Amino acid sequence: MQFFIQDRLNTGLLVIALAGLVGGLGLSLAGLPDAAELVWTAGVVPVLVALVVEIVRSLSRGEVGLDIVAALSMSAALFFGETLAASVVALMYSGGTALESFAEGRARFEMRDLLSRVPRTATLHRDGTLEEVDLGAIEPGDLLLIRQGDVAPVDGTVASDRAMLDQSALTGESMPVRLARGNEVMSGSTNAGEAFDLMATHPASDSTYAGIVRLVEAAQKSKAPMARLADRYSLVFLAVTVALAFAAWWFTGDPVRAVAVLVVATPCPLILAVPVALVAGLSRAAHFGVLIKGAKPLEAMAQISSLILDKTGTLTDGRPQIVAIQSYGAHSEDEILYFAAALDQASKHPIAQALVAAAEARGMQLPVPQNLDETAGEGVSGTIDGRAVIVGGTGFVSAGAGASGASGAPAEPGAVIVALAVDGQPAGRVVMADALRSGMAGLLTSLRREGIDRILLATGDRRAVAEAVTEGLGLDAVRADLTPDQKVLLVLTERKNGPVMMVGDGVNDAPALAAADIGVAMGARGAAASAEAADVVLLVDQLDRLLPGFKVARGSRRIALQSVIAGIGLSIAGMIAAALGYITPVQGAILQEVIDVAVILNALRALRIKA
The missing domain is CATH 2.70.150.10 (Calcium-transporting ATPase, cytoplasmic transduction domain A)
Structure with a gap:
């Protein structure tokens, strides 16, 4: 609502300034110069009053910006009788703020479109x-x-x-x-x-x-370090502008030159390019399923050099999957899964639920189990289709069936064995594991191309499991058996190599996410603590979303810097030309308007960053 009101106010001031300029020009051409000056002044005063109010608000917050230059140029132009120049400056300033509002509104389009679809x-x-x-x-x-x-x-x-x-x-x-x-x-x-x-x-x-x-x-409330840096540079630019305007007046005795210098410097691309480019970057990242909580983390994300990944639910899928089904006798693989999943419908254990989901994914119609007896954390026994079935850990099944339910090759590190006995005889086993997400090797290679120098794994799992899962990924280091506070220590230690990003999804990852320069939570439905502590939330549980996130962050920051450097360079050149008398106040106002439009359009290129 606040953005809407400000946008309407900016549009209203633009209409007033435009009407004043056009009306004054019409009266001037009609041979009524005095009336023209009154109309030009009438078009300037509302813009100047609104500008002064905004300056007072900024000063009350301890912020000093280049709006002061705009106020000085309009006031000086009116004072020295350059009412046409003041009218052009008023139109330029109100047009620039309206254009900035339009640009930010366009940059927020993706987010507004996302939210407008809420049923x-x-x-x-x-x-x-x-x-x-x-x-x-x-x-x-x-x-x-x-x-x-x-x-x-x-x-x-x-x-x-x-x-x-x-x-x-x-x-x-x-x-x-x-x-x-x-x-x-x-x-x-x-x-x-x-x-x-x-x-x-x-x-x-x-x-x-x-x-x-x-x-x-929350994503639209923060202010990026680059924007704060721009504020600090604004003070320097303001001092240079006033000094140059005063020098031009002092050495030539012509106050109009001082007015021309002030006009060319108003408003500065520093206060336009940075917020537009960064808000556009936030919008573009959201389009790819990467929700960045404000401009500050967007800019910080562009400078990350070290990446620390959690294992379970981040590098891996986080859900047990069937690796193999082994039969010991006449039962087929589908029958083994059928009996195990049918009985496991009675259990809430994650392994049991994973078996049920795998059976349903294969289109199996599972019957209701009878005569159930569950030992928490061990297994379940009962009756399926009139047959006695036991499913669970190898020891539990062996004890219940009175025979070896654990025959077969031992599981790989990190794998889980689900043994099955039917009618008192070992029937087979299901080997399950938390598998590595597909395409991880290629993703990590692409991230290195994006400027990530070091990639590490931080997990609470055993070292043998961690090394088996990450074999062939080319990680710079694998840190296993870590407690949550040890993950925090790893993040702090890694900072000696540059800014650090931590990616995780569990409650135990929340402290490390908060300690990192950028914390990334996997999925908007992950643990609430990790999503709250994170600076970035991947809207889907797909680690490959990091790649467009990095591209957008670095592209947005690069575009913002380009706009600032080009805009400031052109403004300074114009100010020097005005001080030497080559540019009149009216010409200076038109020149600065062209610079501002070019800077904002360039900043909007962040909306088209390709991922």
Whole structure:
């Protein structure tokens, strides 16, 4: 709302300044110079008053900017009778602020578009009927109908056989994603196929979209170090401008030259280019599923030289996956998975749930287990299709079946063995492991090309597991058996090599994320503590989102610097020409307007950074 009001005010001042300039020119051409000067002055005064109010507000916050130069140039022009020049300056200043508002509004388009798609209601299955309810009424376990074209209102899992979802608003991926029964759905995804049922897993307030809304609100409030640096340089530029204007007046005795110098220096690209380029960068990063919490972390991200990765859920998928199914007798692999998954429906253990999800992904219809007896952390016994089944750790199954349920080759480091016995006899085993995310080697190579000098692994797992998972990745170091405070120490130690980024997803990663120059949380639905501590949140659990994030951050910073250097250089050249009498106040105002427009358009190039 504040941005909207300011935008309307800037537009109003632009209309007043334009009307004053055009009206005065018309009266001047009609041979009424005195009336023309009054109209020009009338068009300048509202702009000057608004400018003075803004300067007072800035000074009350301890900020000194180049708006003072604009106020000096308009005041001096009016005082020395250069009303036409003052009118052009007023138009230039109000036009520049309106253009800046437009540029920032354009840069925020991706984020506004993201948030405008938040649904307000959902279609709920209730007592055999469909009912339209408010989002606040949805609870985990509710079954929702997602029609074609609907936006998923909460996080959940697919409760139908299949679903086709467009996640482009969240991830930047243009192709729809096909999901099977049991696959997770992010709120904010659009149904691009037939209607399907969604089982809610989170209330609306804790879903992905709600998290995005909160993070976007925070993302536009911070001020980047480059912007603060620009403020400090503004003081130097202000001093140089006033000194040059005074010198031109002192040595020539012509106050008009001083007015021309002040006009050429107003307003400075320092206060236009930096915020526009960085806000554009925030918008562009959000388009690729990288939510950066403000301009400060965006600029810091552009200077990262060391990257520390957590293992579970970051470098790996974070969910156990079937590596192999081994049979000891007449049972096929599908039968082994069928019996194990059917019995494990009664357990909430992550390994058990992973087995059930794998069976459902293969289209298996699992029966309801009978005569259940679960030993927490060990395994489950019961009856499936009239047959006695035991599933769990090798020791548990061996003891329950009275035979060796652990035969076969030992598991690789980091793998988990799920043994199975049917009717008192060992039937087979399922080997499961937290697999490395696909494409990790190529991703790390690409990150090095983006300027990352060192890449390390920091994990609480055993060294043998960590080394087995990362074999062939070419990491600079592997640190295993780490506690959360040891991860923090690693981050602080690594800082001697340059700014450090830490990527993680668990509660135990939160201290290290907060200690790093840039903390990155995996997925908007990851642990709340890690997302809160992080400076950057990847909206999907895909580590490859780091690559466009780095490209956008470095591109935005480069564009901001280019705009500042080019704009300041041209302004100084124009000021010198004005001091030497080669540029009149009116010509200087027009020249500076051209410079400002060029600087802002260049800053908007950050919206087109390719990833």
